[in-house]
Amino acid sequence: MSAKSRRMLRTLATAVLLCAIGACLVQCGTRKAAKYDWECPPCEGGVMWDPTLGGQETPQESPPRAVLDIGDEVWVIVRPEGSSAPLDQDEPGSGALVATVPGETKEVPVPLKHTEVKASISGYIATTEVTQQFHNPFSSKIEAKYVFPLPQNAAINEFIMTVGERRIRGIIRERAEAERIYEEARDQGYVASLLTQERPNIFTQSVANIEPGKEIDINIRYFHTLAYVDGWYEYDFPMVVGPRFNPPGMSDGVGAVGRGSRGVSGQSTEVEYLKPGERSGHDIALSVAIDAGVPIEEIACASHVVTTQHEGPGKATVALNALDTIPNKDFVLRYKVAGGTVKSNLLVHRDERGGTFTLMLYPPESLNMIARKPMEMVFVLDCSGSMSGTPIAQAKKAIERALMHLEPDDTFQIIRFSNNASQLGAAPILASKDNVREGLDYLRSLEGEGGTMMIEGIKAALDFPHDERRLRFVTFLTDGYIGNDREIIGEVKKRIGASRVFSFGVGSSPNRYLLDRMAKLGRGAVAYLGHNDSPTEVMDTFFERVSHPAMTDIAIDWGALDAYDVYPRQIPDLFVGRPVILTGRFRGAGEAVVRIRGDIAGELRERTLAVNLDGASATHAGLPVVWARAKIADLYDQATYDNDRELPEQIKQVALDYGLMSAYTAFVAVDSLTQTAGEFGTTVSVPVTVPEGVRYETTVDE
Amino acid sequence: MRRLTAIVLVALLAACVWPQAPAQDNGRVRFRAVDVIIDTGDAPLAAYQFELAAETGTIAIVGVEGGEHPAFAEPPYYDPAALQKNHIIIAAFSTQTDLPAGKVRVARVHVQVTGDTEPEYVVVLRVAASPDGTHIPATATASESRGETQ
Numbered sequence: 001m002s003a004k005s006r007r008m009l010r011t012l013a014t015a016v017l018l019c020a021i022g023a024c025l026v027q028c029g030t031r032k033a034a035k036y037d038w039e040c041p042p043c044e045g046g047v048m049w050d051p052t053l054g055g056q057e058t059p060q061e062s063p064p065r066a067v068l069d070i071g072d073e074v075w076v077i078v079r080p081e082g083s084s085a086p087l088d089q090d091e092p093g094s095g096a097l098v099a100t101v102p103g104e105t106k107e108v109p110v111p112l113k114h115t116e117v118k119a120s121i122s123g124y125i126a127t128t129e130v131t132q133q134f135h136n137p138f139s140s141k142i143e144a145k146y147v148f149p150l151p152q153n154a155a156i157n158e159f160i161m162t163v164g165e166r167r168i169r170g171i172i173r174e175r176a177e178a179e180r181i182y183e184e185a186r187d188q189g190y191v192a193s194l195l196t197q198e199r200p201n202i203f204t205q206s207v208a209n210i211e212p213g214k215e216i217d218i219n220i221r222y223f224h225t226l227a228y229v230d231g232w233y234e235y236d237f238p239m240v241v242g243p244r245f246n247p248p249g250m251s252d253g254v255g256a257v258g259r260g261s262r263g264v265s266g267q268s269t270e271v272e273y274l275k276p277g278e279r280s281g282h283d284i285a286l287s288v289a290i291d292a293g294v295p296i297e298e299i300a301c302a303s304h305v306v307t308t309q310h311e312g313p314g315k316a317t318v319a320l321n322a323l324d325t326i327p328n329k330d331f332v333l334r335y336k337v338a339g340g341t342v343k344s345n346l347l348v349h350r351d352e353r354g355g356t357f358t359l360m361l362y363p364p365e366s367l368n369m370i371a372r373k374p375m376e377m378v379f380v381l382d383c384s385g386s387m388s389g390t391p392i393a394q395a396k397k398a399i400e401r402a403l404m405h406l407e408p409d410d411t412f413q414i415i416r417f418s419n420n421a422s423q424l425g426a427a428p429i430l431a432s433k434d435n436v437r438e439g440l441d442y443l444r445s446l447e448g449e450g451g452t453m454m455i456e457g458i459k460a461a462l463d464f465p466h467d468e469r470r471l472r473f474v475t476f477l478t479d480g481y482i483g484n485d486r487e488i489i490g491e492v493k494k495r496i497g498a499s500r501v502f503s504f505g506v507g508s509s510p511n512r513y514l515l516d517r518m519a520k521l522g523r524g525a526v527a528y529l530g531h532n533d534s535p536t537e538v539m540d541t542f543f544e545r546v547s548h549p550a551m552t553d554i555a556i557d558w559g560a561l562d563a564y565d566v567y568p569r570q571i572p573d574l575f576v577g578r579p580v581i582l583t584g585r586f587r588g589a590g591e592a593v594v595r596i597r598g599d600i601a602g603e604l605r606e607r608t609l610a611v612n613l614d615g616a617s618a619t620h621a622g623l624p625v626v627w628a629r630a631k632i633a634d635l636y637d638q639a640t641y642d643n644d645r646e647l648p649e650q651i652k653q654v655a656l657d658y659g660l661m662s663a664y665t666a667f668v669a670v671d672s673l674t675q676t677a678g679e680f681g682t683t684v685s686v687p688v689t690v691p692e693g694v695r696y697e698t699t700v701d702e
Numbered sequence: 703m704r705r706l707t708a709i710v711l712v713a714l715l716a717a718c719v720w721p722q723a724p725a726q727d728n729g730r731v732r733f734r735a736v737d738v739i740i741d742t743g744d745a746p747l748a749a750y751q752f753e754l755a756a757e758t759g760t761i762a763i764v765g766v767e768g769g770e771h772p773a774f775a776e777p778p779y780y781d782p783a784a785l786q787k788n789h790i791i792i793a794a795f796s797t798q799t800d801l802p803a804g805k806v807r808v809a810r811v812h813v814q815v816t817g818d819t820e821p822e823y824v825v826v827l828r829v830a831a832s833p834d835g836t837h838i839p840a841t842a843t844a845s846e847s848r849g850e851t852q
Contacts, residue, residue, distance in 0.1 A: 167775075167776065168767045168812065169767070169778070169779075171765060171780075171785065172782050173762075181762060181764055181814055184731045184814065185814070190733055656782060656785075658782060659782030669764065669765045670814070672813070672847075
């Protein structure tokens with residue numbers, strides 16, 4: 001078949017299904033960046049913007065690699081085929097575990113055998129395919145339930161159930177309807193599966209009627225944009241949901257219970273955790289193929305042991321090492337591209353639905369050259385039980401470092417919260433040497449124990465008397481292990497006032513949805529402090545960011561692009577090292593020039609971007625899905641502080657139109673040709689390990 | 703008496719003319735598979751697009767599976783927006799050199815059927831194309847699957 005014929009066929013078949021098919025043809029990237037040009041209106045002492053922003057980032061040391069040292073535990077998992085265990089057996093033997101610590105670990109059979117993750121990155125858009133391999137290691141039929149995390153900005157638009165050799169594509173439905181279909185199929189003995197969203201980063205996978213010894217695979221595909229922070233692109237894959245604390249009286253939270261204690265938390269969603277000394281055979285494999293489009297300078301993974309294969313200057317494949325396959329922490333991959341190659345760019349795509357674009361807007365270089373004003377720094381430290389041990393030690397080191405950065409004109413305050421909130425003083429404290437010393441003493445006295453009444457910390461920090469002569473930064477350091485995420489996000493929006501919220505996710509598996517949204521609605525930025533990250537480096541980077549003014553009051557003249565429905569609706573401020581991504585629809589055609597104006601320390605700056613809306617460059621087929629996901633996220637945020645009853649309906653409609661997961665839609669798949677005998681059997685949850693560094697005893701209900 | 707007779711006659715006439723209320727739907731739920739077969743004659747099939755709907759009965763699509771030939775074995779894509787109208791638009795293409803011709807099952811659609819009325823399926827073939835992208839005359843039919851059940 002000739003190339004021409006193939007092209008014709010593709011055109012023909014994709015004409016009606018671009019929204020679905022095209023998503024896998026994403027070809028976004030810096031390679032196709034639009035032409036751009038910086039302009040600075042004449043002004044006294046004005047600083048010209050340098051268009052080549054990639055070259056001046058502060059040189060970064062690569063995050064330390066996780067390596068095995070002498071004395072570390074090494075697990076070797078041997079899983080014999082075909083073995084099964086009775087359901088009522090407490091020590092079933094679906095596999096044999098051989099460990100270096102004899103007699104200490106009990107193998108627990110679980111219905112999830114393996115997770116396979118394959119990601120590919122093109123430019124700043126990642127496509128990830130996740131395969132969950134369910135099986136039945138027991139002697140009677142089961143329904144498997146697995147509560148698992150995915151990135152909070154994942155646009156999930158593909159769901160396939162594999163039964164033997166047959167692959168059945170799941171259908172997006174209104175959530176209640178999907179649940180009803182699944183339950184009816186399950187009760188009649190059909191093999192069926194259901195994917196629901198509990199939080200933007202927590203999902204439940206249900207698989208019905210798995211017969212003993214049988215396997216059923218679930219494939220999920222999603223897209224998301226990568227974070228670009230201080231010169232590094234970052235790809236994250238969460239592997240476990242951390243144990244959440246739910247305030248008294250709450251029932252729609254996320255409960256954390258021990259294996260076999262289903263129902264004790266009283267929450268609508270529950271995660272079952274393996275007890276100390278227990279281990280499941282569930283493991284994970286992960287690989288990421290990077291096509292940066294420009295030369296890659298450095299690749300680093302602080303969270304896991306990885307192997308890297310370079311396949312050219314701009315291409316590499318990173319894979320999880322076979323010795324690091326326990327899914328108990330976030331996988332965090334960072335890579336740095338050649339200096340000077342990262343630029344603001346505008347990508348466009350047009351299909352039968354109209355035009356869609358994304359605009360990645362980089363901060364102007366001149367931000368680095370303008371000094372900051374005096375600051376009022378409020379540190380809010382999560383001292384709950386889940387933070388005890390390594391997480392709180394890391395967080396305290398970070399605050400310690402931050403206190404050292406303060407100048408005599410600055411003020412500070414330290415607020416702690418667990419079951420309640422308390423603080424160092426009643427008002428902002430001048431950052432004199434003596435006061436800083438007193439602050440350090442107070443900080444060292446703090447320990448992690450008790451619940452996570454984060455609302456108390458929010459109130460204490462955002463209602464705190466503000467010194468109007470200073471810029472106020474409220475810095476939260478927390479793992480975010482709470483079930484009332486949305487209440488907290490809504491409170492941040494309501495109480496933000498003159499503050500800017502900077503959230504630091506602490507630990508191996510923080511609640512990135514909460515932390516990201518707090519920072520977003522708090523007009524700040526988010527950063528993460530993993531167990532293998534240096535608190536000093538993370539805090540130094542943060543101070544570099546807040547030590548210069550942000551570009552504020554950004555307004556965009558879209559010109560001939562004729563843009564509409566742009567998200568986020570309120571354009572965020574631009575901080576040093578932190579670009580923002582906007583996505584929207586457009587009606588324009590031909591050549592367009594976009595003008596971006598903003599205020600830096602009282603001076604107006606303007607930048608222009610030229611883009612061709614027609615021709616070969618307008619073929620970034622994944623953009624409509626990215627746009628739809630951004631719109632859903634924006635509406636969902638709005639629902640945390642706005643009682644508009646139309647919002648759920650609007651979210652649902654966008655999700656159905658684009659075939660996307662949301663709080664109000666779900667994927668269901670039924671194999672109507674595989675009807676098993678008898679009732680649907682016992683429901684078995686997939687118990688997971690508590691995240692690395694988190695103590696079971698202080699976080700999980702028995 | 704004449705007046706009473708007239709009323710009865712009118713009532714009987716009305717009962718005959720007035721549209722019958724639909725049969726009582728007892729809410730019975732079952733699951734079925736519908737095979738969609740395209741007949742291309744001698745021409746090899748490289749791409750298709752069809753629209754499937756039920757003319758009678760109440761159905762909900764609950765899964766889409768690929769066809770019997772390796773060229774169309776992967777589950778095809780559907781248009782999520784069209785799905786909301788209680789029918790489905792499905793399309794696929796193949797760049798393989800070994801393509802099916804004649805009668806071939808290109809897709810299997812799993813449905814949930816509710817109520818006593820058995821659905822009658824209608825399939826409209828929108829596109830059938832050869833490897834060089836040209837339209838080929840073809841027909842499509844849909845019928846309940848006779849696939850193996852465990």
